[in-house]
Amino acid sequence: MRMAQGPAMGEPTKIDNSLLAGAGGVILGEARTNHQGRKAILMVRDGENSDEFEALVVTMGIEIVERLNQTGKEDPRSYFGKGxxxxxxxxxxxTVDGHPWQSVDLVLIHNNASARQLVAISDAVKVEVWDRVRLLLSLFTSHASSLEARTQVRIAQLQSDRTILRELVNLQTTGERAGYGASGATALQAVMENLNREIASLAKRQRRHANAQSERRRQRTRSGAQTVGIAGYTNAGKSSLFLALSGKEVLIEDKLFSTLETTVGRLEASPRVLLADTIGFIDELPNATLEAFRATLSEALECELLLILADASDTPLELERKLFTSRREVFERLFGEELDDDFPWRNDEMSVKQQIMVVLTKIDKATPQQLEEAKATVAALALPEPILISSHSGKGMQNLKDRILFYLFGPPLHLQILPPENYATERAVAGYVSDLHNAGLVTDYLLLEDGSVEMTIWVSEAEIAKLLAKSGSRIVIK
Ligand SMILES: Nc1nc2c(ncn2[C@@H]2O[C@H](COP(=O)(O)OP(=O)(O)OP(=O)(O)O)[C@@H](O)[C@H]2O)c(=O)[nH]1
Ligand SMILES: [Mg+2]
Incomplete structure (x- = not known):
């Protein structure tokens, strides 16, 4: 079954998989969303560390029954040796009964393979083959729940399929690979055309969505709202922080890529301060795949303040790798160019740096020594001094909130709203209170006996100036 997404996707064409029977184990256009219970062999080269890869596999409920390592010279055509x-x-x-490889129907390759290598490997092993990119795409497909996420994941998947199709067409036309011969090549061409049509139609849908999204963003900016983006490596704790700050329910799981789209919520219900939770970063995702997530990411990254989250309980090496990737992704996305690894920072980079706060999460799980090492890692990457928090225990959360609000508004104001002298003709205190709640974020509120109200509010200079001008002298700054 290919169209697991159902009619909501509304693809104009369906690709007939039978045409691809000769495509070895590279299953094109695969849209199976549940891989739970599958068994796989993992192949790595030169004892590479495959922890992250294996975590992605576990996330999908796939069991790795054996990890095979090959050392020595790489075969450029098939990555692993033919033998x-x-x-x-x-x-x-x-495989016979009781053999651990029984019912293994998947071979996993621990690298980003070229289309040629993927085809060669699957032709050799005769079962489905995933390299790292295909693993990620399958994972995204099974986690994509919203229409937006499904559309972008499908585009990424089809783009990746296209490179394999091209390779198959290429091999068949040159006769380098047994298949359906010339008619096979024609059939593959037809599949390619369908695929291109489907990509074009999905891209149109995605553009419409992106336009609607940027329109919403413009409206928010016009209404004076400021956005705080929450970015970071996958599983860093972004959605947990988002929930803790906004109270808005989002999916939180100890899984990589639980979140695939951007959700916007309000900081403590204030219409003026918005938070954006989004998809996480990961190393070595090819540009074509990343491109599919550009619109989603930009909704969170184009913001007044960007929080870059990292898990303080990671080992120093992991933390460095993930922060390095996050930093690179943020800068490439904001500048459209590669970040200079030379320090000090260039001037334009400095201005971005000022828009960034580094937040170390899950400090309830980290030892004091880990925290010291984590701070040193952040400093070594020339990132701003981190803010330490735990969304679970609440530790550091007040400090983080204050730092965010200070960044957006400067110091908080203490105000008093005086009761009217003439209740019949003048506006009630409640009216001003409501205006102030709309203009900023009220943290303390006290109703006094004489009917006046005292409050502490984080608010922009422009907003408070407007309200003061409108209030006669009923609002007094203390
Ligand atoms: N101990 C502890 N665990 C946390 C904390 N914050 C998040 N977690 C756990 O870390 C895991 C990932 O949290 P999420 O909030 O889903 O992380 P994310 O960055 O949104 O992850 P993706 O959307 O998958 O990229 C979950 O199991 C959370 O319960 C924390 O402060 N302390
Ligand atoms: Mg998340």
Whole structure:
């Protein structure tokens, strides 16, 4: 079954998979969303660390029954040696009852393989093959729940399929690969055309969505709202912080890529301060794939203040890798160019740096020594001094809120709203209170016996100036 997304996707065409029977184990256009319970073999080279890859696999409920390592010179055509791949194929074909490889129907490759390598490997092992990118795409497909996420994931998947199709067409036309011969190549061309049409139609839908999104963003800016973006490596704790600050329910899971789209909420119900939770970063996602998430990401990254989150309980090496990636993604997205690794920062980079706060999360799980090391890692990457928080225990949350509000508004104001001298002709205190709630974020509120109200409010200079002018002298700054 290909169209697991159902009619909501509204694709104009369906690609007939039977045409792709000769595509080896590279299943094109695969839209299976549930891989729970599948068994796989993982192949790595030169003892590379595959922890993150394996965590992605576990997230999908797939069991890795064996990890095979190959050392020595890389075969440029098939990445692994031909002999080794043949051994794997034989073993997969010969499984008998009780063999750990029984019902293995997936071979995982721990790298981003070229289309040529993917085809060569799957031709050799004769089961479905995923490299790191195909693993991520399958993971995104199974986690995508909103229409927006499904559209962008499908585009990314189809774009990746297209490179494999091109390779298949190429190999068949040159006769380098057995298949359906010339008619096979024509059939593949037809599939390619369908695929292009589907991409074009999805891209149109995505553009419409992106336009609606940027219109909403413009409206928010016009209404004077400021946005705080929440970015960071996947699983850093972004959605947990978003929930803690906004009270708006979002999916929080100990899984990589629980979040695939941007959700906007209000900081403590203030219409003036918005928070945006979004998809996380990960290393080495090809540009074509990232491109599919551009609109979503930009909704969170184009903001007045950007929080870059990192998990304080990670090992120093992991923390450095994830922060490095987050920093690079943020800068590339904001400048459209690669970040200079030389320090000090260039002037334009400095101005972005001022828009950034680094937030170390999950400090309830970190030892004091880990926290010290984490701070040193942040400093070594020339990022601003981090703010330490735990969304679970609440530690550091008040400080973070104050720092955000101070950044957006400067110091808070203490005000008094005086009761009217003539209740019949003048506006009631409640009217001004309501104006102030709309203009900023009220943190303290006290109704006095004489009917006046005292409050502490974080508000922009422009907004308070407007209200003061309108109030006669009923609003007094203390
Ligand atoms: N101990 C502890 N765990 C936390 C904290 N914040 C988040 N977590 C856990 O970390 C995991 C990931 O949290 P999320 O908030 O989903 O992280 P995310 O960055 O939104 O992840 P993705 O959307 O998947 O990229 C969940 O299991 C959370 O319960 C914290 O302050 N302390
Ligand atoms: Mg999330």
């Amino acid at each position: 080794r791949l043949q051994d794997v194929a034989d073993e997969l074909a010969a």
